[in-house]
Amino acid sequence: MDDHTVTGRILAVLDAVADHDGPISLAELTRAVAVPKPTVRRIAADLCARRMLRRCADDGGYLLGPRVLELGMRAAAQLDLRQAATPYLQDLFAHR
Incomplete structure (x- = not known):
């Protein structure tokens, strides 16, 4: 786009x-x-x-490239696991 x-x-x-x-x-x-x-x-x-x-x-x-992974790892460290996983869990729950 x-x-x-x-x-x-x-x-x-x-x-x-x-x-x-x-x-x-x-x-x-x-x-x-x-x-x-x-x-x-x-x-x-x-x-x-x-x-x-x-x-x-x-x-x-x-x-x-490797910088994408580095940024992703930093983002994961800044979020708690529950906050990061919630949208994915909601999507899984909606499609069951």
Whole structure:
């Protein structure tokens, strides 16, 4: 989804990579986020430089980077387990 903001485009790229099974190519990423290819290339390169994404050595596709895990771990430490798990437990309960 392109909401025409820098933040929206960055999050769209991260979400598309996270939602894809395995490495996602630049062409697939561009289609997924519906943003011009040069813009997606710049965003992806910057996210790689910041370790939010990484390039797959085999095919050059993109995967989530180690910085995403680091941030997730910090977020988990800042939340208590009950607070973090409540939305997921509610979703499980609603679908049983």
